[in-house]
Amino acid sequence: MGRGYIVQDDVEGYLSKLCEQKADPVTGLLIGQSSTQRDFVVMAIRTPQKEESAAAARNSVDKEWVTEHARQVSRMLPGGLSVVGVFIITDADAKDALTTLRQLLFAVENLISSEHLWDPADDDVTDCVTLQINPKTRKTVCRTFDIKDPKSVAKPADWKYQSGLCSSWATVSCSLNVDMLLPLPNNRTSTGNMEECLKKGLKAWAHQIECGLCLIDGKRLPEDSELTVGQRRNLRQTYTAQLLITTENKRLTDVIRQCGGSVSVTGAIHSRAYLHSNKPKARQAEKLLKRDVVSTVATRVQMMLEELLASDQESKGSCRDKQQKELFCLPHRIFCPLKVSGPLCVCDYQFSDEDLSEVPERLKEMLDIDAAEEDLDTRQEMTVEITGCDVTPEPTQEKVEAPEHKKNYIGVAMATAVALLATVASMLYLNDI
C-alpha cells in the first residue's frame, strides 16, 4: 500500500499553467505536511528562472539552483509546512525523468535537514514525493522515496485533488523570548568566528526548547491526546502555546574563561505551526511548534550572518583593546496568507532598513504567489528602535549596522550561502546517488 497524497485543487490549475509554458523541463517544489496518517500538499512552486543562464542551460535541470531555491523556500514556511517533494514537467523519457527527480529530491531534502538544529524524531515521516507530468498528455506519475535510505527505490503513490483543503487546519502559536549570551573565542574575531560561536549556542538553546514543557491553551495535555480534547469545539481552531524550560547543563568547573568578547541575542519571536485538523494530536502540535521556534531564530541569525558576509562587514580588528560594540537588528517575521480564506500562511523576514514593498516581490520570486502589501500581516512582531545605549562606562563605538540588499535575492543569497556552506554543498554533490 503506497502513500496517498491529498492535494489542494488549486495546485492542479497551477501545474496545468506551467505545462503551457514553452520551457522544458520545468521543475519545482511541492509544499505540504506528511504525518503517519495522511499526506497533504497545499501548494506547488516552480523553480525561479536563473537570470543570466545560457540558452543551452535552460533546457537542463540545474541541481544546485533547485536545491538552493528549496533551502530559501524552506525558510519561508512556518511550522507544519515543509518541502515534501519535487515535481518536473517534461516530455522526456519517463525513466530519465525519474532519475533526475530522485537526484533532486535527495539533494533537496538532505540540504534542508542538514540545517535543522533538532534531532529527527521516531514518528517523523521520511517518505517524500516526486511528481512527473507530461505537458502534452498531462499524464502524472507519482512516486515516493524514503530519503533516510540512500538505496531507496521508487514506490507508487496516489495523487488526488480535493477542494477546501486549505481551510481545515489548526494553528498553534506563541510569542517567545530569546536571551542568549555567548563568549567569543580569544583570537581574531571575524564574522566566521561569530558564526561558529552562534551555531554552538543555538544548538544548546535548541536542545533546551526541545526538552521544554509545552502547555496548550494553558493546559498540559497527555501525550497521545488530541488538541480538541475536553474543549468545546474551537471553531477558529487556533491554540496558544506556552513553553517552560530548565537548564540541563551543569557547568561547575572552568567557570571563568578568557574570551575575545561576547555576542548576545535578545528579543522575542512569533512562532506558529499548522496541523491538519482531522484529529490533530497534541504531541505533534508540540513537536511542530518547537521546531518552528528553533528554525525561525536560527534562520534570522543565519540571514544576518549572510548579510554581514555579503556586505563585507568584518570588524576592524586592530583596536581590540578598546571595546567595540555593534548592534544588529535581526529581521522580523511577516506572514502572508496563502488564500483569502483559510488560516495557512507563508512568511518572510524583513530587515529594518527594507521597505515593506520588497516583501511581495520576494514572495513572488521565491514562492510564485501574488500578494499585495495590504495582505501582509506585520503585527505579530514589533520592530525595535535602537537609540544610543550606554551600557558600559567606557566610551564605545556603537554603530547600528544596516546591511545592504540587492534586488536579486536568491542570487545574493546563493552566493553567500555557497561561500558559507562550500564544504557541505560540495559533499552533497559528491555523494550523488
Add this chain to the structure above:
Amino acid sequence: MVVVDSESATILRVKGLLEFRCQLDSTDEQLVRNAISRTFETLRSQVKSESCVLAVSDSPVIIWPNKDAYATPEEITPSTPCEDMHQWIQADEQETSGKKSSKKKSKKSSLASVINLRLMTEVTKPGPLSAPILTKTVLKSHFVSVTLPLDCVVRTGRSDTIKDACEQLIEALTHQLCEMEKVTLQNMKGMTLLVPEPVHFLLPEPKGLVTVVYPAGVPDSQLVTQRKELHQQFELPDDRPYFRRANAYHFPNEPYKDGYLRNPHLALTHPTLDNGKVYLVQGIYSYHHYMQDRVDDNGWGCAYRSLQTICSWFQQQGYVEKPVPTHKEIQQALVDVGDKQASFVGSRQWIGSIEVQAVLSHLLGLTSKILFVSQGAELASKGRELANHFLTEGTPVMIGGGVLAHTILGVAWSETTGQIRYLILDPHYTGAEDLQVITDKGWCGWKGPDFWDQTAYYNLCLPQRPKVI
C-alpha cells in the same frame, strides 16, 4: 527517615539550575565584583518575575508564584491548602515499599512529607513583542559561565495556602541568591570563582531545617570559622558537629546511592516498661551485615560488620571523611599497630572488642571505653551505664562475647524496677536489604536479658564522640 515534627507539616523543596553568565570587561577587582553583583541582581529579578514557574514533581501541577499563584490544572486555586497538593502527586511505588512496616498503617505518619518542585522559566509571553537584536562586543576580556544549583526548603503549616507557600518559596529563593552572592564574592581570588552550593541541615527543634551555602570544593577543615559562626547563630553546643557536609539532611524520598539501609530501628515500636525510658543511638548509621559487598564472611565476620556499622555512624555524623573500611583494611590496621602478624590480613580470624577499639583509634582517631562483664547475667545490671552512654555519646556499641558479636543500638531501662531491654542490630543476617524481613524476623529488634549467654564473659566497646564542631 528522621522524625521532623509531630504536626505533620508539609515541607516544600524547590530545586533548579539557574544560568549565571556575564562578561567581565576588566580585571579590576571592584569592577569585577560589581559585574557579579549586577548579574545576581538580574537573577533575583528573574525569580520575582512572571516568567518564574514552579512545577510540582510527579504531578501535573504547575504554579506561577508571581502571578498571584495562578496554577494549572484549574482545580488548584491560590487558596487551596498546601496539603491538598499531595493528592495530585503520583507516589513512586518502589520507594514506599522500602518503608512499609506492618506497624505503620496510616499515611499521615509522623514522618514529614516533602513535596518537590522544579524551578522553571516560561519563555513565552503574550505578544506582540520586539524582534531580536544581536549585540556583538569585541574586547579581550573574561567570560563567566556558571550554573547555580538552587535548592530551597520551606516548611508550611497546616493552614497555609498555595499563595502563602509561593510567597515563602520566592522569598527563600531570593534569599538564597543573596547568600550565594555573598559566598561567591567572599571566595573570589583574582579570576577564579567557586560555585556556591546550598546544603540543608536538620537542627534540633524548634529550629528545624536550615540551609547553608558553602563554596564547592572547599573541604570541611577550611570552613571552621563559618561553622563556629553558625553554631553561635543557632545557639548550638560547640562540642558536636551539626554543619559538616556529612551532616546534611537526607530527605525521606531520596534513595541512598550505596544501597545500605539506614536506621532500621526506626521502623520498630519500642517497649514500654514500668517507669522505664528508652535510650537510643543518636543520628544515622548504616546496617552492615554478613555477605554484603560481595564478601563471604559468614561465620567469622560479625565483629567486623559491627565495627563497620560504628564507622558508618562517625562518617555520617561528619566526624570522619574516610569511607567505611573493608575487612582487609581493618585487618591491615591491626597489623600496622602491631596487634597482629602480617599473615592476619586476608584470613578469617575473629576479632573482639579490644581489636575494635584499636581500629577505631588507629584508622579514625577515635577513643572508646571498654566495659567488661564476667558473666552475661551481669549485663542486666549495666542499665544505668548504657543509658548514660546513649544519652551523652549516642554512638552504637559493639558487644562481643562467647562466640558472637552484636551491635547495641539502645536500651529500654527502668530505674525503679531494673527491667531492661536491649535494642540489637544483628550482623549475622545474610539476606538482602529488606526492611520488612529485617524487622519482622528480629535481625534488628528488642531483646531481653536472656538474649545473652548467662555464663560467658562479654566485652563492650563504647565509642566516644570527639568534642569538635
